Amino acid sequence: MRIGEVARRAGVTTKAVRYYESLGLIAPDRLANGYRDYDEHDVRLIGEIRALNRLGIPVERTRPFLDCLTAGRAHADDCPASLAGYREAIDDLSRRIAELTARRAALTAQLRDAAYRNSTACQGETMSDLSVLPAGLPVPEDDGAARHLPGLRLPALELPDTSGGALRLGEPVEGRTVLYVYPLTGRPDADLPQGWEAIPGARGCTAEACDFRDHHQELAEAGAARVFGLSSQDTDYQREVVERLRLPFAMLSDPALELAGALGLPTFEAGGRTLFRRLTLIVRGGVIEHVFHPVFPPDRHARQVLDWLRANPVRPIRKSR
Template identity: 35%
Template sequence: MSLLRKVITSEQGRVSHQPLPALQGTDGNWHALSALQGLTVLFTCPRPTPPNVPQVPGWIQVGRHLPLAPQARAFAAVLHELQAAGVAQIFGISTSGHAEQKQLVKRARLPFHFLSDQQLRLAAKLNLPTFEVEGQTLLERGAMILRDGAVQTHFHPILAPERSPSEVLNWLKG
């Protein structure tokens, strides 16, 4: 049984005809998601937890929302396979700010950038699943495949973050 399930799909393979917002990345650039060419993998996750900082209270009760490093590292580990399957770019997305995201990218030595959806523009546009802890609205873990800036499929829920890239690869090869 798959731990991921496609919840957004259509007969034509395109589910979002609406323009997607531009989000700022850890590279300092604004990335217009609707203008991305080719295949793009976006994975959504709650937020990075800086070293030596306690977890947000309440995360124990929502265990599937633990820090994003395992999911990010799993995507980094299969980056070459994703590229071989035709993926032109990959981005992580969270609602955290750039300072937290930059720290994660540097600390985990990630070969891709994170985009900040701190204002929840992408989450609202695509009705992405979110949750609240201690007054913070965070994205649930998910993964999306875009083709030429349009969402093709969305994987959710993700219960085992380290398996998320395998499900994406299986869909791409399938």
């Protein structure tokens, strides 16, 4: 058969066939007129070269497999030399993987160093990009998704926190608890989900955390015995946020969104994940006393909570005589 036909049947280009021939991997007969004459064995050899190359074995190293077929074996890897060829290819891949893994780790470290070096984590007057809200963010509307929450008791959930322990949500404690729920906190070395700023109420988790940090003492003086942030991010991720932003309170992790399921909290989809929508619960005696939803702007939300606490002080219980 002619070169065009053998190339078509083997699924390669005529240029590839000529290359294999130049390496001596195939040796078609010559007709009296000088044309190459390929047969079924050549089709088989070329197909084997193609298959092995797809596995990562260079064309130049396929000779032991082709020799095995030429020797009459049913499979190209029925010979000891073929098995040695597999091992050699695996060793090459292992070396490349190790080199690429080391290079990836070095690049990751460089990215982290550069990103964190240029991030001031909302310290002082100069803030990082994550803590500064861009102009023109869409304002979330009150769709009534949280109106059912006041008066509900927190479920008996135990969620891990960044202090190394776990918090039992349903247990009543003395004083008020401020629990602000947020979608996810960004990090300097990681991108936010695509289209994040176009989702009403999504952007601003770092700015919100900074605002609660900066007014933590005032919140305590106004009657907030405890302040917690809660998201679906894992505890290790949140621990980095607590340390980087120097938060004086712990973060709770709810990766399975159990609290959303138990209370019917609103959620949304972004980046292939289901996330909490931003809201804040004021809890007293294990019962939700007040809800802030929607929350906007998040970088001034702690002051909104502070104003509410001051306007609604806890009245001491008078003992009857």
